[in-house]
Structures are given as structure tokens and as C-alpha cells.
Amino acid sequence: MDEQVTRSVDLDAPVDDVWQAVADPAERVQWLDDEDARARHVRVEEAAPGERLVWTWWRPGDEADASTVSVVLAPLDDGRTRLVVTERLAPLAASASVRGGIRHERTPVALSAARARTRALWAARLVGLEAHVCVGATARVPVA
Numbered sequence: 001m002d003e004q005v006t007r008s009v010d011l012d013a014p015v016d017d018v019w020q021a022v023a024d025p026a027e028r029v030q031w032l033d034d035e036d037a038r039a040r041h042v043r044v045e046e047a048a049p050g051e052r053l054v055w056t057w058w059r060p061g062d063e064a065d066a067s068t069v070s071v072v073l074a075p076l077d078d079g080r081t082r083l084v085v086t087e088r089l090a091p092l093a094a095s096a097s098v099r100g101g102i103r104h105e106r107t108p109v110a111l112s113a114a115r116a117r118t119r120a121l122w123a124a125r126l127v128g129l130e131a132h133v134c135v136g137a138t139a140r141v142p143v144a
Contacts, residue, residue, distance in 0.1 A: 003088070003089040003111055003114075003115055004086055004087060004088045004089060005086070005087050005089070005115055005118045005119050005122060006084065006085070006086040007084075007085050007119065007122040007123060007126055008082060008083060008084040008085070009082075009083050009126045009129070009130060010076065010080050010081070010082050010083075011080055011081045011082075011083060011129070011130055011133055011134060012080050012134045013080065013081055013133045013134050014075070014079060014080075014081060015050050015073050015074075015075045015081045016050065017081075017133055018073055018081045018083060018129075018133055019049060019050045019053075019073060021129060021132055021133045022053055022071050022073070022083075022129075023047060023049070023053050025042075027132070030128075030132050031125065031128035031129040031131070031132040031133075032125055032128070032129075033128065034121060034124065034125065036121060037057075037121075037125070039059050039060075040057040040058060040059055041057060041058055041059075041060060042055050042056075042057045043055060043056050043057070045068070050073060051072065051073055052070065052071065052072050052073070053070075053071045054068065054069065054070045054071070055068070055069050056068050056069075057069065064090065065090045066090060067087050067088055067089050067090055067118075068087070068088045069085060069086070069087045069088075070085070070086045070087075070088075071083060071084075071085050072084045072085075072086075083126070083129070085122055085125075085126070087118055087122065089111065089114055089115065089118065
């Protein structure tokens with residue numbers, strides 16, 4: 001089973017500014033700063049400047065649970081930018097992963113919970129991105 005989470009936001013900033021915040025690792029850590037994101041290794045798979053960035057990320061020692069993130073930018077007529085992020089979660093076929101010495105089964109229920117958690121994380125991350133790009137400061141949004 002192939003699972004993914006998609007979120008989008010329209011930002012009051014031109015594509016070039018949003019691209020800088022997404023593509024530059026030093027800027028990306030300013031808004032992609034929750035505990036889950038900070039714990040992950042990132043490998044950039046594709047970069048089309050001003051248009052699309054794709055990376056694979058995983059927690060050290062838990063490569064079976066790697067997911068792929070696609071960030072697509074589109075200029076809007078009014079000078080703003082639409083950003084669409086899609087995270088493709090590890091497939092159910094990766095039957096289990098080990099995190100913290102505990103085996104985590106990839107059951108449909110566990111995958112549903114992972115999808116809900118990922119949706120909440122990206123909602124908070126996009127608020128942080130919007131604050132970083134549009135206001136020039138990062139905002140932390142608590143995620144339960």
C-alpha cells in the first residue's frame with residue numbers, strides 16, 4: 001500500500017524567496033525545526049530551481065522507514081507563491097522498522113496513525129515556513 005500526505009499553502013512571497021527557504025539547508029533548518037525533522041538525515045534526490053525539490057529522509061538506524069518529500073512551487077498571478085508538499089510514507093510492504101530498540105509493525109492501523117501524525121507535522125511546518133518567508137522570523141507551533 002502506497003500512502004502519502006499532501007499539504008499546501010499560499011505564501012505572500014515571490015517564488016525566489018520561497019525557493020531559497022526550501023532549498024538552502026541553512027534556511028530549511030530555520031522552519032523545519034521540529035524534533036522529528038531535526039532527527040532525520042536528508043538526501044536531496046532532485047532539484048529544479050524555483051520549481052521542485054525532492055528529498056528522501058530517515059531517522060538514523062531506521063532506513064526502512066525512509067520517506068520521500070516533494071516540494072513543488074508555483075507562482076500565482078498576484079506575486080505570491082503556492083507551495084505543495086507531498087510526503088510519501090514508507091510502504092506497508094516494509095513490514096516493520098526498529099526505533100529505539102522497539103520493533104514497530106507497519107499494520108494498516110499503524111500506517112493510518114503515521115499518516116495523521118505526518119499531516120499534523122506538515123501543517124505546523126508550513127506555518128513555520130510562512131513565518132520565516134513572509135515575516136522573517138520562525139514560529140514554533142506545538143504539535144501533540
